[in-house]
Amino acid sequence: MITRGWARSVRWYLRELTGEAEYDRYCERHRHHHPLAPVPTRREYQVLRALHREEHPHSRCC
Amino acid sequence: MPTSAMPGTGLPVPPRPGRSRMSPRSVLLWATVSLLGAVAWGVLALARGEKISAVWLVVAALGSYAIAYRFYSRFIARRVLQPDDSRATPAERLEDGVDFHPTDRRVLLGHHFAAIAGAGPLVGPVLAAQMGYLPGTLWIVAGVIFAGAVQDMVVLFLSMRRDGKSLGQMARDEIGRAGGAAALIAVFAIMIILLGVLALVVVNALAHSPWGTFSVAMTVPIALFMGVWMHRIRPGRVVEASLIGVALLLLAIAGGSWIQNSSLADVFTLSPTTLVFCLVGYGFVASVLPVWMLLAPRDYLSTFMKIGTIALLAVGVVVAAPVLRADAVSKFASTGAGPVFAGALFPFLFITIACGALSGFHALVSSGTTPKLIQKESQVRMIGYGAMLMESFVAIMALIAAATLEPGLYYAMNAPAGLLGTTAESASHAVAGLGFTITPDQLTHAARAVEEQTLIARSGGAPTLAVGMSEIFSGVFGGTALKAFWYHFAIMFEALFILTTVDAGTRVGRFMLQDMLGNVFKPLGRVNWKPGIWLCSGLVVAAWGYFLYTGATDPLGGINQLFPLFGIANQLLAAVALTVCTTVLIKSGRRRWAWVTAVPLTWVVAVTFTAGWQKIFSDDPKVGFFAQRARYADAIDAGQVLPPAKNLTDMHTVVTNSTVDGILIALFLLLVAVVIVNAAVVCVRAVRSPHPLPTTESPYVESRIDRPEQADEPLVGAGS
Numbered sequence: 004m005i006t007r008g009w010a011r012s013v014r015w016y017l018r019e020l021t022g023e024a025e026y027d028r029y030c031e032r033h034r035h036h037h038p039l040a041p042v043p044t045r046r047e048y049q050v051l052r053a054l055h056r057e058e059h060p061h062s063r064c065c
Numbered sequence: 066m067p068t069s070a071m072p073g074t075g076l077p078v079p080p081r082p083g084r085s086r087m088s089p090r091s092v093l094l095w096a097t098v099s100l101l102g103a104v105a106w107g108v109l110a111l112a113r114g115e116k117i118s119a120v121w122l123v124v125a126a127l128g129s130y131a132i133a134y135r136f137y138s139r140f141i142a143r144r145v146l147q148p149d150d151s152r153a154t155p156a157e158r159l160e161d162g163v164d165f166h167p168t169d170r171r172v173l174l175g176h177h178f179a180a181i182a183g184a185g186p187l188v189g190p191v192l193a194a195q196m197g198y199l200p201g202t203l204w205i206v207a208g209v210i211f212a213g214a215v216q217d218m219v220v221l222f223l224s225m226r227r228d229g230k231s232l233g234q235m236a237r238d239e240i241g242r243a244g245g246a247a248a249l250i251a252v253f254a255i256m257i258i259l260l261g262v263l264a265l266v267v268v269n270a271l272a273h274s275p276w277g278t279f280s281v282a283m284t285v286p287i288a289l290f291m292g293v294w295m296h297r298i299r300p301g302r303v304v305e306a307s308l309i310g311v312a313l314l315l316l317a318i319a320g321g322s323w324i325q326n327s328s329l330a331d332v333f334t335l336s337p338t339t340l341v342f343c344l345v346g347y348g349f350v351a352s353v354l355p356v357w358m359l360l361a362p363r364d365y366l367s368t369f370m371k372i373g374t375i376a377l378l379a380v381g382v383v384v385a386a387p388v389l390r391a392d393a394v395s396k397f398a399s400t401g402a403g404p405v406f407a408g409a410l411f412p413f414l415f416i417t418i419a420c421g422a423l424s425g426f427h428a429l430v431s432s433g434t435t436p437k438l439i440q441k442e443s444q445v446r447m448i449g450y451g452a453m454l455m456e457s458f459v460a461i462m463a464l465i466a467a468a469t470l471e472p473g474l475y476y477a478m479n480a481p482a483g484l485l486g487t488t489a490e491s492a493s494h495a496v497a498g499l500g501f502t503i504t505p506d507q508l509t510h511a512a513r514a515v516e517e518q519t520l521i522a523r524s525g526g527a528p529t530l531a532v533g534m535s536e537i538f539s540g541v542f543g544g545t546a547l548k549a550f551w552y553h554f555a556i557m558f559e560a561l562f563i564l565t566t567v568d569a570g571t572r573v574g575r576f577m578l579q580d581m582l583g584n585v586f587k588p589l590g591r592v593n594w595k596p597g598i599w600l601c602s603g604l605v606v607a608a609w610g611y612f613l614y615t616g617a618t619d620p621l622g623g624i625n626q627l628f629p630l631f632g633i634a635n636q637l638l639a640a641v642a643l644t645v646c647t648t649v650l651i652k653s654g655r656r657r658w659a660w661v662t663a664v665p666l667t668w669v670v671a672v673t674f675t676a677g678w679q680k681i682f683s684d685d686p687k688v689g690f691f692a693q694r695a696r697y698a699d700a701i702d703a704g705q706v707l708p709p710a711k712n713l714t715d716m717h718t719v720v721t722n723s724t725v726d727g728i729l730i731a732l733f734l735l736l737v738a739v740v741i742v743n744a745a746v747v748c749v750r751a752v753r754s755p756h757p758l759p760t761t762e763s764p765y766v767e768s769r770i771d772r773p774e775q776a777d778e779p780l781v782g783a784g785s
């Protein structure tokens with residue numbers, strides 16, 4: 004049981020850290036603000052996300 | 066009281082731990098931590114002539130960090146910055162689900178750490194080990210506590226209070242036009258030098274090493290594969306793609322051993338100059354390609370490797386408990402005539418170790434993505450101060466890895482090629498001339514143990530660290546059989562970091578250049594105009610490529626020449642950041658506490674300006690660029706060739722390089738001086754003014770997030 008709890012925390016952390024969980028958050032937000040509009044699919048969201056990243060470069064330090 | 070004064074809200078204010086006394090248990094705990102730290106420092110200080118365990122270094126550092134975090138960072142938070150958790154952060158106010166959204170502090174700590182930590186804290190301490198392990202350790206620990214972590218935390222806080230504004234914008238808003246413009250140009254120029262020097266570390270690590278070159282080259286197809294996986298095959302599945310990527314990466318490292326012994330070895334045995342062109346080409350392509358293809362997957366790969374390897378190294382150091390073979394304080398600390406970098410302990414130790422103690426570049430990250438994601442104001446302490454302490458610990462481990470090597474081997478790897486020659490005999494002889502011993506046999510054996518052709522003059526820090534890490538790792542996992550694997554693992558891991566920094570840096574540089582040039586010719590400023598993208602990417606790549614090329618071909622040893630330039634540049638950026646912090650503290654009526662950033666500012670200005678001054682005006686041709694130029698120019702006039710130059714072309718190269726480097730340092734100092742003078746004027750005005758000068762802090766909005774763990778309703782009227 005304890006190991007399962009651990010595995011869940013690790014998975015949660017990795018999904019949050021890598022931004023994989025962003026899509027879920029996005030959908031929730033989308034449903035809240037535009038209840039009638041269809042939620043973009045994961046694939047469509049990925050394209051949006053890539054476009055956004057294209058125009059907002061992040062600094063990485065040395 | 067600053068503008069952050071808390072208005073009367075009906076909200077339950079969290080109890081202020083403030084003046085309440087510490088519980089007996091906590092007193093006992095902190096007394097024990099202090100005692101442990103003190104004992105470890107005592108052992109380090111008093112051990113002379115005997116070899117001590119690296120565990121003492123770890124204990125001394127961790128004890129100091131714990132105390133600094135518990136007491137000093139809390140003091141800064143409560144007395145100086147006064148974060149207010151009832152105030153909505155930009156993440157909450159401007160929430161858009163993309164750039165701004167309140168992020169769990171543990172996740173944000175991971176993000177921030179991955180963005181600030183890279184190859185810097187691994188390289189500097191290795192080079193600084195020439196002065197012994199003690200001066201480096203003292204500077205890393207004291208520097209991070211009083212300067213580096215303070216800078217990161219305060220910049221993060223100020224940027225957070227200004228909706229995540231960048232350092233350049235804050236300089237312009239808080240200091241003035243001239244200061245802002247100078248800061249912007251300085252940031253750009255410093256980034257170019259940084260990219261050139263970091264790329265040079267990769268070139269030196271991969272030159273004539275088919276194993277290393279193969280495994281690093283494989284990171285490109287692996288990243289492309291991951292990109293396609295995350296974008297096309299299984300959109301958004303980052304974790305699984307990263308795990309596959311890491312597995313492939315380990316396979317590529319193992320495969321390198323096979324390549325090295327196959328007929329393909331020649332294809333991957335490249336000279337430094339060829340590698341330079343490969344890297345420049347790669348940098349250009351990476352900057353022009355869509356981010357999802359190469360840059361984003363590399364970033365994930367690098368983050369996973371970073372966190373994994375650093376954790377592994379920490380375990381390795383504690384379990385293997387290697388003995389420090391380097392002197393605590395070497396003779397080069399006092400003579401300043403060391404072969405790895407020239408110059409006296411003050412100021413050159415303090416610019417050689419930048420990342421890990423104080424790194425100006427962090428100010429760009431702390432005023433970039435992170436402030437837009439903070440959930441509660443008080444978390445700046447954990448994220449700003451805490452992440453920097455973690456980076457400092459990485460630097461300590463790099464120092465340990467270097468200090469566990471036999472000093473003879475260390476110098477055979479890090480002195481310039483011109484001094485060491487190319488054979489084991491010549492290198493052994495040269496090392497003896499420095500006052501250390503290593504037999505040609507030992508040198509050949511050390512190279513064979515990690516399956517490299519040679520370890521002579523593999524400067525740049527990465528190979529030395531890799532040898533040290535392979536010693537530590539093979540002591541814990543796998544024994545001598547895996548030594549070569551661990552060596553190439555370490556090389557690959559450093560190269561991966563650096564290439565990620567180069568990708569991201571080229572892109573950031575391109576945007577900055579487009580922004581600046583857009584003022585002159587409008588279309589260049591458009592981020593999606595292809596010719597503009599190509600032109601600006603090309604210019605940025607050409608700029609750092611120039612330094613990379615001169616570094617790789619410099620007869621005097623590129624790292625030895627360029628690393629001081631990199632260190633000075635990075636610390637000057639810290640001076641700019643600390644100037645902005647001090648100015649804001651004074652302007653917002655917190656003059657009483659301004660010393661918190663003013664003291665490290667004074668220190669870093671003293672260090673960089675002394676170093677810069679010596680680099681420009683010193684009569685010693687080993688230290689002063691213009692003295693060096695004069696020496697070689699005179700010799701050319703007299704028709705002589707001075708070693709280590711081999712012919713007149715080499716002589717001319719030295720003359721050109723030292724001129725460029727000298728002028729650059731002068732330019733950097735000038736730019737930073739403009740910022741500081743401009744800031745001083747503003748500060749005097751602020752002190753004379755009867756009431757606080759206006760700052761650009763965003764107005765107070767009450768937070769709706771009651772507990773850090775439960776973000777519910779978005780704010781009405783704030784954000785989209």
